[in-house]
Amino acid sequence: SLGTQGAIKYAIYYSSEFLEVETVTVDPPKEGEVRIKILASGVCHTDAYTLSGADPEGIFPCILGHEGCGLVESIGPNVTTLCPGDLVIPLYIPECRSCKFCSSGKTNLCSKVRTTQGQGVMPDGTTRFRCGGQDIYHFMGCSTFSEYTVLPEIAVAKIRNDAPVDKVCLLGCGVTTGYGAAINTAKVAIFGLGGVGLSVIQGAKQRNASRIIGIDIDPGKFTLAKQLGATECINPKDHDRPIQQVLIDLTDGGLDYTFECIGNVQTMRAALESCHKGWGTSVIIGVAPSGHEISTRPFQLVTGRTWKGAAFGGVRGRTELPGLVDLYMAGELKIDEYVTHRLALNDLNKAFDYMHSGESYFRQPIA
Ligand code: NAD
Ligand code: DAO
Ligand code: ZN
Numbered sequence: 001s002l003g004t005q006g007a008i009k010y011a012i013y014y015s016s017e018f019l020e021v022e023t024v025t026v027d028p029p030k031e032g033e034v035r036i037k038i039l040a041s042g043v044c045h046t047d048a049y050t051l052s053g054a055d056p057e058g059i060f061p062c063i064l065g066h067e068g069c070g071l072v073e074s075i076g077p078n079v080t081t082l083c084p085g086d087l088v089i090p091l092y093i094p095e096c097r098s099c100k101f102c103s104s105g106k107t108n109l110c111s112k113v114r115t116t117q118g119q120g121v122m123p124d125g126t127t128r129f130r131c132g133g134q135d136i137y138h139f140m141g142c143s144t145f146s147e148y149t150v151l152p153e154i155a156v157a158k159i160r161n162d163a164p165v166d167k168v169c170l171l172g173c174g175v176t177t178g179y180g181a182a183i184n185t186a187k188v189a190i191f192g193l194g195g196v197g198l199s200v201i202q203g204a205k206q207r208n209a210s211r212i213i214g215i216d217i218d219p220g221k222f223t224l225a226k227q228l229g230a231t232e233c234i235n236p237k238d239h240d241r242p243i244q245q246v247l248i249d250l251t252d253g254g255l256d257y258t259f260e261c262i263g264n265v266q267t268m269r270a271a272l273e274s275c276h277k278g279w280g281t282s283v284i285i286g287v288a289p290s291g292h293e294i295s296t297r298p299f300q301l302v303t304g305r306t307w308k309g310a311a312f313g314g315v316r317g318r319t320e321l322p323g324l325v326d327l328y329m330a331g332e333l334k335i336d337e338y339v340t341h342r343l344a345l346n347d348l349n350k351a352f353d354y355m356h357s358g359e360s361y362f363r364q365p366i367a
Pocket of ligand 2: 044046092093109110111114173287311312
């Protein structure tokens, strides 16, 4: 229920091993905050990872979800950039435009609310969710698996009001993460053809890459990868040699850029070692399980390869998401192709089942 209005609404919070639908009170926004009516949300591996209990930073009970879209329902005091009725995308990386990181012009990793967000609370140290007299924590500062949520104004991207919410919600994480990370370049390889990898393909195509090689152990992903711009696809299981060797031979010495979109430290190594000597750059996008470490021979770096990474595609959410929505509306960025199932909030556990079973996530043919 809404703190001030008493209407009954449902939200979802963690309870042992699955998600439960409960009635949750969502308090009104405090100073610098907005309350959002969530209209659509994607389901991402990071939600599943935290739900599984393997995430050492998971704080429970919480409301999961971080890939959403909705309408501003009400605003707290001193909110100047948003009004009730604005269509918005919540941001797990905010954009305050004043911290050291925002001011640097070099990164999107705004630090303004970093500490409290990691603790599952709002910037004033308290939570806006309560259930049965108990405080419920926020997740990634977003908690989009709820009919209402509260975010700081600096963590909300206002977008055009005519965008379809069940599509552009995917710009809240996966699509932006891949699309934003792509760079002007010639020859690229993408390891992992899920939502993130497919979006790197779209970004590479838009930036006129001459050769876009998709790599996945599931050939069911190749049809859509090619449809979105991959010039060729490779299944490492079809080869006896390590995939880096296959790629180096295929590309006259290696790729200009490679992107790891799996979250596996072995493929991170393969992606680096597939880069061309002297200039190749490998970008880590996949999130590896807690405690896993990357390795390679240092000579790989001595001989001019660069190893780097990006979060949320390096995109500054408030400034850049409206433009990505425009690209989608103009037909230049594909999102519809990624939507495999539509479920009601009550069926959220099914959405996780689909994701794990591979029935979802862009596998062709889709049942
Ligand atoms: P996904 O599971 O949909 O896609 C992963 C793909 O990798 C699958 O198609 C799978 O078949 C393939 N794969 C698995 N093992 C492989 C191997 N050894 N070799 C080749 N292919 C292999 O995942 P997604 O939603 O696209 O996300 C990809 C990664 O990006 C995840 O680790 C996710 O946590 C991460 N991510 C990072 C950010 C960020 O900001 N850096 C944001 C969102 C997601
Ligand atoms: O500023 O220290 C920081 C961390 C910012 C958050 C980075 C999140 C990157 C990956 C998240 C995966 C989301 C699905
Ligand atoms: Zn900042």
